[in-house]
Amino acid sequence: MKLSNEDICAHMADGKIAFEPPPTEDQIGAMSVDLQLGNAFRVFLPGKASHVDLAPPGGLKGEDIEALMGHVDVADGEPFYLHPGEFALGITVQRVRIWEGLAGRLDGRSSLARLGLMVHATAHTIDPGWDGRITLEFFNCGPLPLALRPGMRICAISFEALMTPSTKPYALSPTSKYKEQLAPLPSRISTEGAAE
Known part of the structure; x- marks a missing residue:
């Protein structure tokens, strides 16, 4: 059963849901909380590999996956350009903590989707007990470049x-491969089956 704005506020008051920084009143909707875009991005570097093997035994090691992606930090007020057909990782401003009796669901904003922006490729569930900022999986499926600016309302939980x-x-x-993340992390699929 989905929580209403009243339920969300009650759970924030009793510590079962926490945001750092806390949301403003206008970020809390009827049944969700708007999250803002952070300053850090990860992008695939061209020419670093011929392909990505997703399964062992030939799959890339963690350090190889890390080397495929570069860091891009964008100053407040400056744009990050996502061109048609491009993929990038971003991060929310807010750190989110969720009690073990709740699960979160991340959704893109309809107004941005109508311009071609997808904010999660598949990872829309935020697990019970999550604690960290949320990595966003951006894809521009529209015909024009999109300028993403730190601080903009980018998604809702x-x-x-x-x-x-x-x-x-x-x-x-x-x-858990991404617990307490504070920056967009590349895939850690190579750690599956191994404790971190």
């Missing part, structure tokens, strides 16, 4: 109550 709290919260799992 809503929450669903679980029937019982999870006994495997994300933040406590030894195999």
Whole structure:
């Protein structure tokens, strides 16, 4: 069952949902909270590899995946340009913490989607027990370049109550690949099956 704005505010008051920095009143909608775009991006570097092998035994190692992506930091007020057909990782301004009895769902904004911006390729579920900033998986499926600016409202998070709290919260799992992330992290698929 989805939480309403009243439920979200009650859970923020009792510490079951936390945002740093906290949202303003106009960021809280009927059943979601708008999140803002941070300053850090990751982009694939051209010419670094002929392909990415997604499965062992030939799959890339973690350091190889890291080397495929460059860092781009954008100053406040400056644009990050996402050209048609391009993919990039971004990050939210807000750090989000979710109690083990809730799951989050990330959604793009309809007004931005109508211009061709996708904000998550597939990863829209925020696990119970999450603690960190949220990496955004941008893709421009429109015909024109899009200028993304740090601080803009980029997506919204809503929450669903679980029937019982999870006994495997994300933040406590030894195999959680992205816990406490504060910057956009590239894929850590090479660590699957190994504790971090």
